[in-house]
Amino acid sequence: MDILLRILSTFAEKKQKVRLIVAISLLFAAVSTRMVGPYLTKILIDDVIGNRMYHLVFYILSAIIVLSAIRGTLVFTRNYLFEYISQTFIFNMRDDLYSHLHKLPFKFYDEHRIGEIMSRMTGDVEGVRNFLAGGAMSFMENVLFFTGSIAMLFYLDARLALAVLTVSPLLGFIAFKFDKVIRPIFSDIREQNAVLNTRTQENIAGIRVVKSFTKENHEKDLFDKENIKQLEKHITATYTWSYFFPLMDFISSLTPAILLVTGGALVVNGQMSLGTLVASTGYIWMITGPMRMLGFHINMLEQAITSTEKLFYYLDLGPSIKEKENALFPADFAGHLKFENVNLKYGDKEVLNNISFDLPPGKKLAIMGATGSGKTSIVNLIGRFYDCTTGKVTIDGLDVKDYKLKMLRKQLGYVAQETFLFSDTITENISFGNPDTAMDDVITASSIAQAHKFITQMPAGYETIVGERGIGLSGGEKQRIAIARALLKKPQILILDDATSSVDMETEFLIQTSLANVMKRKTTIVIAHRISSVKDADEIIVIDKGMICERGTHESLIERQGLYFRMYEDQYKDFDDYDIRKAEWQYA
């Protein structure tokens, strides 16, 4: 019920409130016009036919037509309004979800798969819409029909009304039971939908792996399992409501019998007119209808509640990374980056332990270390994609938590390990950070990233569409576009997280040379495996299991003969046996 209240609370907005009130009034009016019908029947039977007052016929029949025309207009407007209300609600819900999900930290996306998020944004939102536009209105309408008709029965003859009401408690009890049983089943189905969604998405994303391991049959079996599970859950739901529905149907169909027996006895005993009995049967359809629909409405309501709960769950996940209220809006950012005793934990697991370094503007820091040692985690703290557990990350002397999040991230040029390109032209992808960029700047950035040449060689050049819906690029090409994209921001701090791992050596060398020029006055952090990428850094830190185990310049680390030296040896020995170290090469 809290959920329903919460949905209602969104109607606090004035326009929606007004719409809702008008819509409900129209609903009320439309139902009222229906209440008149059977009463007119009574007049027709008792007065016109029984008492031969034929002059009334014209008025009564005109009234039926006029009422119907009025009702038609009311119903049309009402339905339109309810649709409008639900569409507005859904529009806001989607909008909120969209921008809210964009605020959630990386951690959320570590834990939730896209298949699941999509299933929420489509299936569950549709569930809520369906309820608001159809279910809720129809439920209210039915409640009005029921209470209105009972009231009319009381007006016609209280004994009839009381007789009819006798089955209500039984029906109420069954409905209550049904509600309790069906809720977890719907929740199960929604969950399984998300699972099936994820399963499919993963299979298609990894189809190349599937095929190279000839695991098609294995994948079919896995899918089959989830598919069958979903089938079974649906069947459980079917069995549940195929048990309750006919029962409720039967109980409601008893009401006409009760009414006729009671009414018949009264008519025969001369205590009631035949017209009243016939009129009351007109109301009885308006009573059994809602009773029959009760199960259907509970069904719908429960589905909507399940879906809404899942949606609110997302909305309630506060961004664990919050801006301070008086967050700063730095006009100029020098880019003096400092880590002070930084620790980071994911759950119980220590990822970073006591990381400290000082990186003034214009300097270059290189981070090396084994796979999974925590290198990426360090740079993720700078843009607050995660927050450190203890310690402090400062820029220009201020804690990164004191800055406005967006301003902070705007100053960072970040090239991630895995490149994501959007389905759009290369130009749009490169100017992603700054929509109003001049083409010259795009070309400059892509030239520095050594991407200009291969881009211009493509059939549509900069207008080539890439990404999921575009042409496939090799890993190295994607990385170069990603570098250009980061450079175009003209960032004060540039972070290259293994950004050239798929680029061939020669190109990497060219990128590095041109970058060195651009980044002269700016701060650079490079994560790399190749000594060649890090040796010119002002400071090199070597990370092992989340701790800095060595630090210094290239020369001092070589002298130390530790981990760094070993890596150096590994990479240099390629040239050991050959005379290629000789002078001619150095000037080649």
Place this chain on the structure above:
Amino acid sequence: MLRNRLTDDEAIERPFSSNQFFRLLNYLKPFRNEMLIALLFMITSSVASLSGPYLIMLFIDDYIAKDNFAGSWWVLLFYIGASILSAVCLRYRVRIMDVAGRKAIAKLRQDLFDHIQGLSFSYFDSKPAGKIMVRVINDVNSLNDLFTNGIVNVLIDVMTLFLISFLMFSLHVQLSFAAMAAVPLIMLVIFLTKKYIRLRWQIVRRKISNMNAYLHESFAGVRTTQAFVRENENRQIFKEINSDVKNSWMRAIKVNNVFWPSLDFASSIGVVLVYFYGIRFMQAEMLTLGTLMAILWYLGRFWEPLNNISNFYNSILVAMASTERIFEILDTAPDIKDSPAASLMPPIKGFVDFKNVSFSYDEHTKVLQNVNFAVKSGEIIALVGPTGAGKTTIVNLISRFYETSDGYVAIDGINIKDVTMSSLRGQMGIMMQDAFIFSGTVMDNIRYGNSDATDEEVIEAAKAVNAHEFIINMEKGYFTEVNERGSRLSTGQKQLISFARTLLKNPRILILDEATSSIDTHTEALIQKALEILLKDRTSFVIAHRLSTIRKADRIMVIEKGQITQIGNHDELIRTQGIYQDLCKAQYRFLKAV
């Protein structure tokens, strides 16, 4: 991310095609008998429930109007009996039809999924994952209603219509004509709005599928969006797409909702006419009150099936749009198929020959031109060359992920087109540029290479590629759930896991396509040591940029613009003018200078 680029070819609806429809019905065929029984149940229950007004008529005319209340007991008993019968039939009808429909849906979904597994790389190159997913999930789901209820319901509705008309006319012919006088009006409304209703809903569906595509990409790229502070722009775009959906919906609703009020109006006209003439007939004693009421009650029940049938046409059109898209996939034959005479690939020794191989993805761009080489069993071959030169294409041809346009590839002297793909690929280990990790435990992910492997063998493989250490350091070691619910792996760690996976497969031919680019040099060196032992006497192809990886190869092939320009071992090539020497120089200079 422009909107229009997300719209291509989604939700195109064609006119109703009976072929497609019957093909779809085939999925219900196995449930013929069940459906027949369900239909019988349904007929029984609707006849039972339609008997209600008739019984009430008898009750009023024969007993109440004649003050014979006591004699009416059998009518009531009959009524209750009919109600029970109707409820019981409803129960089994729902069970049978729902279960049959759901099963048919599950089968269709499975068929679709299975078919997708058989499609070639070229299909996945051209179709974004999001779109394929929509077909397997959403399009199949949209057939739910049709399968579980729609088809049987519409049969029942048609039958109910006839039954009601029959009952009415058998009660009183003239009055029944009067009652249905307004039916042509309804036909007119249906006729006038039909086209608009269809078109406008079609637009709605297109807008929704646009929105879903945009959502999918938004969440896939959310990290980039956050890093580039593009949230507001994206939100603006989404707002537009979102209002498109809302507005198109409201436009559709406007025409859609004309129907009910006009039905109500037509019904009122009928009621008025029935009263008007009914009273006259009653005056003439040609009609009883009970019959009049019964006709009115039947008239009241006449409109709902009519409404359902008119809605059915719409839902059929919607379902057909989905059906079309589903069959489009099912009808896509894989580009690469086993030839009918394909035999099993005998245990591979590892001789690989390219004979005049050319390849192009389309007519315009030749990717490979007349490539010839012969590799001996057990050789390690490194492929070197600039991005886009065709290195990946060469290795993809060996495992027959693509088909040569000209020439052929032979392994141990057997043209690979003459053997089954599964027996061929089953003996190869292929590691691609991006390591893909499935949801599940680390153990599951490595075991993906060989389902029969014991835990010990999995651990052995992990140790061989130096992945063991980081794995046992995770919360639950080999049983840590990855790629879902919180466990993060670095790119390098993913590569190590997929390395172990490949190794566990114990392949005869190994292909490494930039498989170690994100692994640190130290680990890579260790992997290479392991490989040296494990790949003894096995042929392998390595694409890499790092000299340390390349130089260990027995032979190095330099690929440029789709052709092999140099071939030889490190010692030979480094002394020869050409691309390879340039590469080495660059790397050396890179290492030395800066």
